[in-house]
Amino acid sequence: MNLGESENILYSTQTVIKEALEKLGFGDDMFDLLKEPLRLFKVRIPVLMDNGKVHVFTGFRAQHNDAVGPTKGGVRFHPDVTEDEVKALSIWMSLKCGITDIPYGGGKGGIICDPRKMSFKELEKLSRGYVRAISQVVGPSKDIPAPDVMTNSQIMAWMLDEYSRIREFDSPGFITGKPLVLGGSHGRETATAKGVSIMIKEALIKKEIDILDAKVVIQGFGNAGSYLAKFMHEAGAKVVGISDVLGGLYDPNGLDIDFLIDRRDSFGTVTNLFKKTISNQELLEMDCDILVPAAIENQITVDNAEKIKASILVEAANGPTTLEATQILSDRGVLLIPDVLASAGGVIVSYFEWVQNNQGYYWSEEEVHEKLEKIMIRALNKIYQTHQTRGVNMRLAAYMVGVRKVAEAVKYRGWI
Numbered sequence: 456m457n458l459g460e461s462e463n464i465l466y467s468t469q470t471v472i473k474e475a476l477e478k479l480g481f482g483d484d485m486f487d488l489l490k491e492p493l494r495l496f497k498v499r500i501p502v503l504m505d506n507g508k509v510h511v512f513t514g515f516r517a518q519h520n521d522a523v524g525p526t527k528g529g530v531r532f533h534p535d536v537t538e539d540e541v542k543a544l545s546i547w548m549s550l551k552c553g554i555t556d557i558p559y560g561g562g563k564g565g566i567i568c569d570p571r572k573m574s575f576k577e578l579e580k581l582s583r584g585y586v587r588a589i590s591q592v593v594g595p596s597k598d599i600p601a602p603d604v605m606t607n608s609q610i611m612a613w614m615l616d617e618y619s620r621i622r623e624f625d626s627p628g629f630i631t632g633k634p635l636v637l638g639g640s641h642g643r644e645t646a647t648a649k650g651v652s653i654m655i656k657e658a659l660i661k662k663e664i665d666i667l668d669a670k671v672v673i674q675g676f677g678n679a680g681s682y683l684a685k686f687m688h689e690a691g692a693k694v695v696g697i698s699d700v701l702g703g704l705y706d707p708n709g710l711d712i713d714f715l716i717d718r719r720d721s722f723g724t725v726t727n728l729f730k731k732t733i734s735n736q737e738l739l740e741m742d743c744d745i746l747v748p749a750a751i752e753n754q755i756t757v758d759n760a761e762k763i764k765a766s767i768l769v770e771a772a773n774g775p776t777t778l779e780a781t782q783i784l785s786d787r788g789v790l791l792i793p794d795v796l797a798s799a800g801g802v803i804v805s806y807f808e809w810v811q812n813n814q815g816y817y818w819s820e821e822e823v824h825e826k827l828e829k830i831m832i833r834a835l836n837k838i839y840q841t842h843q844t845r846g847v848n849m850r851l852a853a854y855m856v857g858v859r860k861v862a863e864a865v866k867y868r869g870w871i
């Protein structure tokens with residue numbers, strides 16, 4: 456696929472990083488350092504498939520910057536993974552950690568594969584093979600992987616087991632998003648959705664909308680989308696639209712969320728059970744107060760930004776809105792909670808998980824939620840204030856808050 460510049464997520468991320476650094480008064484040398492990861496590994500992983508043939512998979516691990524602390528970020532399994540995407544995602548992780556003030560730099564991994572077409576055994580071999588390939592460059596105080604698109608706690612468990620075998624000691628802090636029995640944290644599985652729901656509640660206060668009157672549309676019914684639908688429904692909002700890869704469902708009176716969650720498969724597909732569906736593009740333009748893209752990149756562009764009805768846009772997915780669309784929405788007064796803030800709940804609770812692993816003492820779900828809420832609200836307020844005092848849109852404000860910490864750490868270390 457040939458992407459235009461506006462849809463190339465690495466290019467657009469670099470564009471905003473440059474602008475943010477300029478606004479903060481850093482020089483071109485800082486941009487030159489931060490526009491790409493410090494390290495990028497490309498690995499080849501041979502896997503003996505169930506049909507008796509060996510398939511060689513390609514994987515990546517990008518370590519954007521470790522001036523603040525060890526690098527941190529998920530590993531995605533997806534057929535469309537590219538080197539540029541992994542690079543951009545690692546930069547976003549640096550921003551997420553900077554914005555939320557957690558002591559990590561950004562990292563990200565990905566493997567080009569389609570887990571929907573692989574058996575459990577094949578997925579286990581691939582997960583273990585990836586860890587063998589990168590074991591020299593990752594570790595609890597070096598680079599800490601986690602779940603991302605189409606990876607889950609089972610995959611983290613296999614990766615942990617492989618790493619512990621190679622290192623010959625138990626090292627739960629090597630990876631986060633683990634099952635509870637292997638040192639996972641309460642609240643990690645629902646963390647991204649919890650973080651998004653905290654952001655929605657704060658945005659509703661700013662827009663003076665009562666949650667009981669609020670209509671929500673969520674694009675994507677995976678881990679983030681489905682839990683978010685549940686939390687919004689429980690909070691009294693009306694979830695009027697949801698979608699999966701096949702299409703969307705919309706009902707102005709509210710959808711039956713319990714039924715949809717009960718029937719979704721493990722990849723979040725549920726609309727195949729319905730006769731009357733709409734397209735994902737139609738869904739984004741339906742009437743609602745809050746729109747949450749929780750699926751893939753480049754969903755809101757110059758082509759549909761004018762037609763978005765929501766007054767609040769909360770980006771649960773990474774990179775769902777192009778830069779041109781961001782400006783259009785901002786000019787129209789739509790309150791945008793950018794991805795690097797809205798989706799930071801996952802890495803925040805990953806950080807809590809790692810802290811618990813390091814101290815060997817585990818917290819209750821309430822403690823996790825309370826701490827998560829505090830960090831997310833503090834980060835939102837900092838960004839909102841920057842947006843207002845510096846007269847920049849919410850995305851640029853978030854980048855300014857996030858990149859400042861990385862750049863300052865780089866300066867203190869004397870790298871620049």
Ligand code: GLU
Nearest residue numbers: 528529601603801802805
């Ligand atoms: N993959 C998630 C993200 O993009 C979580 C990363 C983590 O927990 O380290 O933020």
